[in-house]
Amino acid sequence: MAAEKQVRLDKWLWAARFYKTRALAANAITNGRVKVNDARTKPSKQLSVDDKINIQLSPMSWDIQVKELSSQRVSADLAKNFYTESPESEHQRNTLTESLKLAKQLQTPNYGSRPNKRGRLQIIRFKQNES
Secondary structure, three states: OOOOOEEEEHHHHOOOOOOOHHHHHHHHOOOOOOOOOOOOOHHHHHHEOEEEEEEEEEEEEEEEEEEOOOOOOOOOHHHHHHEEEOOOHHHHHHHHHHHHHHHHOOOOOOOOOOHHHHHHHHHHHHHHHHO
């Protein structure tokens, strides 16, 4: 992989696998969910090594520092080498992930609005045995 001096922000976010498409990356940047060096920017911003990026993705947030530049999308394992994440950011994401898992387990299951034929028969049998 050739070392590049500068890469467009939207291309780098796509190559580092934060977004599935460059269009989604550009949209997030335009809407202010991605900041470079604590400032709003444009998708065409030229990134360089050691730039700090803050990315807001739904409930998650990343505070990363650019280690390597690439405009080509690579596998997820190789994409992790493009940046380093701050320990506070990693801890916050792990805590949020755990709390979301617990909240999902505590939710009551949705059984649907109406019982099917089998369910109706079970209800009838239960009511007949009850009386």
